[in-house]
Amino acid sequence: MRTQVxxxxxxxxxxxxxxxxxxAGVANLIVERQTGDYVLGRIxxxxxxQTTVDLLDEAGVGTRMHAEGLVHHGFELMFDGQRxxxxxxxxxxxxxxxxxxxxxVTRDLMEARAAVGEQTLYSASDVELFGFDGDxxxxxxxxxxxxxxxxxxxxxxxxxxxxxxxxxxxxSAIKTHxxxxxxxxxxxxxxxxxxxxxxxxxxxxxxxxxxxxRSPTRSRYYLQVPLSEQVGDWSDxxxxxxxxxxxxxxxxxxxxxxxxxxxxxxxxxxxxAEPMRFGRLxxxxxxxxxxxxxxxxxxxxxxxxxxxxxxxxIEHYREKxxxxxxxxxxxxxxxxxKAERFSWWFTSLMHNLPNEPEIDAKLHRAELDYLVxxxxxxxxxxxxxxxxxx
Ligand code: APR
Ligand code: PHB
Numbered sequence: 001m002r003t004q005v006x007x008x009x010x011x012x013x014x015x016x017x018x019x020x021x022x023x024a025g026v027a028n029l030i031v032e033r034q035t036g037d038y039v040l041g042r043i044x045x046x047x048x049x050q051t052t053v054d055l056l057d058e059a060g061v062g063t064r065m066h067a068e069g070l071v072h073h074g075f076e077l078m079f080d081g082q083r084x085x086x087x088x089x090x091x092x093x094x095x096x097x098x099x100x101x102x103x104x105v106t107r108d109l110m111e112a113r114a115a116v117g118e119q120t121l122y123s124a125s126d127v128e129l130f131g132f133d134g135d136x137x138x139x140x141x142x143x144x145x146x147x148x149x150x151x152x153x154x155x156x157x158x159x160x161x162x163x164x165x166x167x168x169x170x171x172s173a174i175k176t177h178x179x180x181x182x183x184x185x186x187x188x189x190x191x192x193x194x195x196x197x198x199x200x201x202x203x204x205x206x207x208x209x210x211x212x213x214r215s216p217t218r219s220r221y222y223l224q225v226p227l228s229e230q231v232g233d234w235s236d237x238x239x240x241x242x243x244x245x246x247x248x249x250x251x252x253x254x255x256x257x258x259x260x261x262x263x264x265x266x267x268x269x270x271x272x273a274e275p276m277r278f279g280r281l282x283x284x285x286x287x288x289x290x291x292x293x294x295x296x297x298x299x300x301x302x303x304x305x306x307x308x309x310x311x312x313x314i315e316h317y318r319e320k321x322x323x324x325x326x327x328x329x330x331x332x333x334x335x336x337x338k339a340e341r342f343s344w345w346f347t348s349l350m351h352n353l354p355n356e357p358e359i360d361a362k363l364h365r366a367e368l369d370y371l372v373x374x375x376x377x378x379x380x381x382x383x384x385x386x387x388x389x390x
Pocket of ligand 1: 034
């Protein structure tokens with residue numbers, strides 16, 4: 001088989017890249033290790049920056065997002081039993097974010113790809129990349145028991161943190177930076193109305209809390225838990241009681257509980273791999289970087305990588321220009337490091353560490369106090385939350 005751009009991974013990065021390339025007439029093929037249903041079973045964050053919304057529109061997959069997504073003009077910070085409104089639109093000259101789950105973004109992209117007849121090889125095992133440091137890259141993989149070879153001009157490694165693409169790069173050519181946080185997020189999805197019409201990020205001596213949503217009837221809540229916790233030890237009742245204990249009295253009274261549809265614990269990590277291009281292999285999305293979820297930058301960063309990568313390929317094929325290809329890694333990393341900084345800062349501010357010295361807790365408390373009392377500090381937070389320019 002032969003294609004122009006071979007995409008490894010059919011998560012949001014790979015699917016969005018495929019759709020943008022299809023629109024521009026660039027041939028592409030996606031190879032995915034899992035089944036489509038498995039990919040859709042993963043539940044992740046759900047806050048889209050305006051530039052991500054714009055890119056999804058450009059890819060022609062925005063219709064359901066605009067119909068069902070919730071435009072949010074602000075969020076709330078909760079600490080010391082009180083909530084403080086962060087008015088994103090006022091602080092950023094009218095910007096907002098879109099609350100629309102990553103699962104739905106992925107579903108829309110999968111349906112759009114099927115509708116235009118572009119090919120995705122699902123359940124492809126033992127994917128092996130070759131030749132990306134020379135002129136003839138490609139991949140071998142096993143599909144339906146048969147070993148196949150795919151030749152291409154370029155490989156886009158969109159295969160997430162555990163994928164084969166980053167792992168195929170010689171160790172001497174790549175540098176990785178990593179910070180693992182000493183706590184996790186226990187998440188619950190439930191068909192209950194959200195406790196507030198805006199997201200609430202809470203700091204509490206019992207741990208961080210996030211009250212989020214997927215729709216007016218579906219809520220998503222998270223609790224900071226020690227990494228040693230087992231999800232099996234958290235009955236629904238225990239989860240709701242702990243959530244209530246970390247809320248201000250008004251929110252605690254308003255909380256509507258119900259059976260969980262999903263419950264899982266996710267670790268928190270900051271990770272960046274540099275550079276993001278190795279000859280004819282390009283990394284994009286979680287394959288190159290991970291942010292802790294506080295601030296929901298993961299999918300948005302994946303989208304900005306894909307924006308730059310699709311532009312680079314389109315410039316190459318249409319205008320015979322290599323500029324986008326040459327600058328891909330530096331363009332991405334400049335935006336990524338700023339989002340890594342924001343996600344690390346917001347995580348550090350809102351969580352308490354095991355055995356945290358009292359002075360650290362006091363300093364965080366003072367920073368929160370400063371933040372909610374200063375328009376300058378709030379504006380800095382808001383411009384990062386709605387997304388820095390692409
Ligand atoms: N071969 C083929 N496909 C693979 C391989 C492999 N060896 N390894 C992994 N994959 C697939 C995974 O099964 C997955 O479907 O690559 C896909 C990667 O998808 P994601 O992990 O969702 O990564 P990405 O598309 O970059 O999306 C980034 O996901 O984790 C969130 O916060 C993150 O929202 C961001 C988004
Ligand atoms: C979510 O809804 O899952 C979500 C929202 C905001 C975050 C993280 C996760 O910062």
